[in-house]
Amino acid sequence: MVDVIVIGGGSAGCVAASTYARAGASVLIIEAGPTFAPSTTESWPTDLTNARRMPIGPESPYIDPISARTTGDQHVVATRGRVLGGSGAVNGAYFVRAPLSDFDTWPQDLWNRDTVTRYYNCIETDHDFGRLDHHGSTGPVPVTRAITAPVAQAFLQAGIASGHRHLDDLNAPTAGDGIGAVPSNVRHGRRISMAEAYLSPVADKITIRGRSQVARLLFDGDTVLGVTGRDDDGTFVVHADRVVLAAGAVRTPNLLLHSGIGPAGTLRRVGIPVRQHLPGVGVGVADHPEITIDYQPRRAPDDRGTPLQVVLHSGPIEIRPYTASFDRLIPGLSPMLPAIGVAHMTPDARGTIDVVSDDPFSAPNVEHRYGETEEDRTALSRGIDLATDILRASGLASDIHVPAGIGATTPLGGSLHTMGTARMGFDDDPLAVVDLTGRVRGARGLSVVDASMFPAPVSRGPHATVVMAAQRLVDAAISSH
Structure with a gap:
């Protein structure tokens, strides 16, 4: 008892x-x-x-x-x-x-x-x-913030150059839309x-x-x-x-x-x-449905630091430039290309x-x-366009595998x-x-x-x-x- x-x-x-x-x-x-x-x-x-x-x-x-x-x-x-x-x-x-x-x-x-x-x-x-x-x-x-991976650094600079507001603190009450370092529950790695x-x-x-x-x-x-x-x-x-x-x-x-x-x-x-x-x-x-954009990197990956060091918030969309391919971040997966995640953070679907x-x-x-809803599909499609534009501007990719579009049966993952x-x-x-x-x-x-x-x-x-x-x-x- x-x-x-x-x-x-x-x-x-x-x-x-x-x-x-x-x-x-x-x-x-x-x-x-x-x-x-x-x-x-x-x-x-x-x-x-x-x-x-x-x-x-x-x-x-x-x-x-x-x-x-x-x-x-x-x-x-x-x-x-x-x-x-x-x-x-x-x-x-x-x-x-x-x-x-x-x-x-x-x-x-x-x-x-x-x-x-x-x-x-x-x-x-x-x-x-x-x-x-x-x-x-x-x-x-x-709670700490650190941008150490080249992918994160390049995506941050490209996002700012594309006109997105640089946010020093994503946890500030006035943060809103913009791009910045991810607050993490990490201390000394x-x-x-x-x-x-x-x-x-x-x-x-x-x-x-x-x-x-x-x-x-x-x-x-x-x-x-x-x-x-x-x-x-x-x-x-x-x-x-x-x-x-x-x-x-x-x-x-x-x-x-x-x-x-x-x-x-x-x-x-x-x-x-x-x-x-x-x-x-x-x-x-x-949940927050996510679709990923795979790309062929110009340089060998350098995944120092946490898996996600920078995010961009734009309306209902969160764009996640993962620092390396998932097989490098998650032990036991088969080899794959690095990816940018596009997640819908306010979906209608339940x-x-x-x-x-x-x-x-x-x-x-x-x-x-x-x-399930047209509104959710439209938001994700716009997110794909936004992420692809910044990825191109970043110089990270020699080739980008852009999803064909979001339909009612398009395979989508979740954010857990x-x-x-x-x-x-x-x-x-x-x-x-x-x-x-x-x-x-x-x-x-x-x-x-x-x-x-x-x-x-x-x-x-x-x-x-x-x-x-x-x-x-x-x-x-x-x-x-």
């Missing part, structure tokens, strides 16, 4: 566990992937700390590969982190804040611009701009995951259970009692006063559904007893996450429906930025799954703190916002008790 169970040791889970532990609660993190002692971060595998590489290849022991339908009948394997630290331990260390205007559609009681800024500040130590009022200088997450940033200082106050998969939540009436699951030793049961879901925006709704919380018709179809009819679980799935059986360990059915699968909202919102502090409707003692609860998608990569929001939610939960 513990005070708090945190399901998922990713970024949101690490924030939640640390904050509850600091408040005096006994905390257990249950993580499906491998774990490492937070008190010995210097001995962690270099795969997880080397900011130049992303260990998400097909043979990686740190991923949760889930097949997802993207466009038409196209399926891709979407990989997420399954390790202590989650996706934030294996990604490109992009730590860009969402524009404050994104939060105007969030419930203003807890999520107005001033509050959001204060919480962004409290999670960071910005080594470039920490002296400014709109940044933090004492938080657990180091080391990717600082939230496991290191948040758990290391409280390592002696938290219990971590790795390689353990939660099957279902346990209830007494409408009150959560704990969880049941399996590990290498068999089935386990753990009881707690509070259960915090931080399994990510795919696994969190999947766990809710297998626990009988979700659309009643969906649950009955696969034989799961209905505990709470919440039609919003697994609907409204958002997908679903559904269960296919009553087996809690079966993979969910994930559909993204990228490029899944959001909004168990969204937050007021009591009169029929699709709201959690309230303004993340508490699941009709389930006492159960809350959600990861990107599942985003009431509307953010228009930047979500990592910094996940950390900020988790801190805000847990602080609100603790203060309400």
Whole structure:
């Protein structure tokens, strides 16, 4: 028996566990992937700390590969982190804040611009701009910027020469459109995951259970009692006063559904007893669809530094000049050409996450429906034109493989930025799954703190916002008790 169970040791889970532990609660993190002692971060595998590489290849022991339908009948394997630290331990260390205007559609009681800024500040130590009022200088997450790769340097100069505003600080409240260095959770070349940033200082106050998969939540009436699951030793049961879901925006709704919380018709179809009819679980799935422009480089690649050091924001589009080909950035991939990514950061398309059986360990059915609307396709087409023009001006490419155009069946990839699968909202919102502090409707003692609860998608990569929001939610939960 513990005070708090945190399901998922990713970024949101690490924030939640640390904050509850600091408040005096006994905390257990249950993580499906491998774990490492937070008190010995210097001995962690270099795969997880080397900011130049992303260990998400097909043979990686740190991923949760889930097949997802993207466009038409196209399926891709979407990989997420399954390790202590989650996706934030294996990604490109992009730590860009969402524009404050994104939060105007969030419930203003807890999520107005001033509050959001204060919480962004409290999670960071910005080594470039920490002296400014709109940044933090004492938080657990180091934020740095460095443009060291020739690709990034050339693309930045070409973007500026093409008339795009040079942004010194993409995390400034007034950043807007322009091109600049990517803020990263990196210090001295080391990717600082939230496991290191948040758990290391409280390592002696938290219990971590790795390689353990939660099957279902346990209830007494409408009150959560704990969880049941399996590990290498068999089935386990753990009881707690509070259960915090931080399994990510795919696994969190999947766990809710297998626990009988979700659309009643969906649950009955696969034989799961209905505990709470919440039609919003697994609907409204958002991501940032991306298409890449391959090119033949004029010079041999030099991938020093992080995988993405510069981005250009232009309206709904984010252009990503990756510092090298993906096979150099992601161990285990076949050789390929370097590429520029073009991502739609405010797409209209929404997908679903559904269960296919009553087996809690079966993979969910994930559909993204990228490029479903003409508006999304038009925006991506304009982004391709913009990226191609800057790439030509940069002198990086001897040959550019420009996509033929964006149609309803054009293969599109995602950014692995899944959001909004168990969204937050007021009591009169029929699709709201959690309230303004993340508490699941009709389930006492159960809350959600990861990107599942985003009431509307953010228009930047979500990592910094996940950390900020988790801190805000847990602080609100603790203060309400």
